[in-house]
Amino acid sequence: MFRTPLSLFRTLAILEAISWTLLIAALITRAVDADLALAVTIGGGIHGFIFLSYGATVILVALNNRWRAWPTIVGLVSAVVPYATIPTEIWLHRRGSLVGNWRLEQTDDPRDRAWYDRALRWFLRRPWALGLLIAAAVVVLYVSLLVIGPPGGKG
DSSP, rough: OOHHHHHHHHEEEEEEEEHHHHHHHHHHHHHHGGTTTTTHHHHHHHHHHHHHHHHHHHHHHEEEEHHHHHHHHHHHHTTTTTTTTTHHHHHHTTTTTOOSSOSOOOOSSSSGGGGHHHHHHHHHHHHHHHHHHHHHHHHHHHHHHHOOOSSSSSO
16 A cells, blocks of 8 residues: 555655544534534544654655755654645655665665664564554653643643
């Protein structure tokens, strides 16, 4: 399904934009009728999970495609601004940052000898393990953030 970094990144960028729509619609629904506050809980929960998944995707693709700090920061920050993941994906694609395949094998490039590159290749060759690792990390972070509470407090 996600045969390239581009396909995974594009999918999560689109899902993040859709989740913003869901959250904004829920906020409007609650503003119209306070009895429908559950809509924000549901929409916010979905958006939060996709937000964290998008962040994990940015980091995975940045490592795989050897991005410098700037594109990685832009990719991560774009999730905070509603709908910014779409123009960010377009920008990254146009500049060639999403080109290429998953780096499954070591090359002659000296950068391929770093410990994190070896770990990345190991996980990329075992997508089930990578999926479990990312899912576990997202779930742990998501639950931690739920325990901490929403931005601005629970007022």
